[in-house]
Amino acid sequence: NAGVMQNPRHLVRRRGQEARLRCSPMKGHSHVYWYRQLPEEGLKFMVYLQKENIIDESGMPKERFSAEFPKEGPSILRIQQVVRGDSAAYFCASSPSSGGVTDTQYFGPGTRLTVL
Amino acid sequence: SQKIEQNSEALNIQEGKTATLTCNYTNYSPAYLQWYRQDPGRGPVFLLLIRENEKEKRKERLKVTFDTTLKQSLFHITASQPADSATYLCALDTGFQKLVFGTGTRLLVSP
Numbered sequence: 001n002a003g004v005m006q007n008p009r010h011l012v013r014r015r016g017q018e019a020r021l022r023c024s025p026m027k028g029h030s031h032v033y034w035y036r037q038l039p040e041e042g043l044k045f046m047v048y049l050q051k052e053n054i055i056d057e058s059g060m061p062k063e064r065f066s067a068e069f070p071k072e073g074p075s076i077l078r079i080q081q082v083v084r085g086d087s088a089a090y091f092c093a094s095s096p097s098s099g100g101v102t103d104t105q106y107f108g109p110g111t112r113l114t115v116l
Numbered sequence: 117s118q119k120i121e122q123n124s125e126a127l128n129i130q131e132g133k134t135a136t137l138t139c140n141y142t143n144y145s146p147a148y149l150q151w152y153r154q155d156p157g158r159g160p161v162f163l164l165l166i167r168e169n170e171k172e173k174r175k176e177r178l179k180v181t182f183d184t185t186l187k188q189s190l191f192h193i194t195a196s197q198p199a200d201s202a203t204y205l206c207a208l209d210t211g212f213q214k215l216v217f218g219t220g221t222r223l224l225v226s227p
Contacts, residue, residue: 042219107159
């Protein structure tokens with residue numbers, strides 16, 4: 001059973017470009033979470049999605065950031081008009097179910113975004 | 117304000133000793149507390165979960181305690197090995213499907 005997959009592993013963008021990060025959850029998992037880790041800081045929750053629904057986006061910056069988890073295909077975190085402060089490691093996690101309690105989240109290897 | 121604090125200084129111990137890492141939190145009422153391991157350049161790996169009504173949880177050489185009165189969790193690795201060297205993260209789960217992470221403590225186990 002393959003784990004959570006993220007691509008690309010490393011992404012370099014110039015200021016003003018768009019960054020698109022992809023996450024394929026573990027087989028059988030329908031819940032996806034995105035976290036951001038800045039250098040020397042802890043992981044910060046960004047967004048929680050289920051198939052075709054954004055459940056909680058309280059950690060997402062109000063502008064330039066968006067996320068989706070379509071019925072088919074991977075979850076996408078999109079950052080428009082990137083700035084240097086967006087440089088970070090972005091981690092995706094997935095879990096199998098909900099039901100009022102949080103299941104263990106399984107993390108991918110992350111995408112390291114560098115904005116020049 | 118809400119805080120999760122882990123010792124930011126690295127913990128250096130000798131092989132074979134027990135490593136004890138601390139996680140303190142304020143102004144949270146977590147339903148669960150989880151511990152993860154993170155190696156450089158990699159994603160966190162789940163280790164243990166402990167519920168608010170559990171005092172202690174064990175898994176092989178790992179032991180976690182959870183004191184909701186002190187608002188503290190302790191994470192122990194017995195008979196530590198150099199391969200245990202990594203950053204260990206505690207994460208609070210308030211039951212709303214998102215984890216709140218501490219900044220992690222780096223453990224270095226010397227042979």
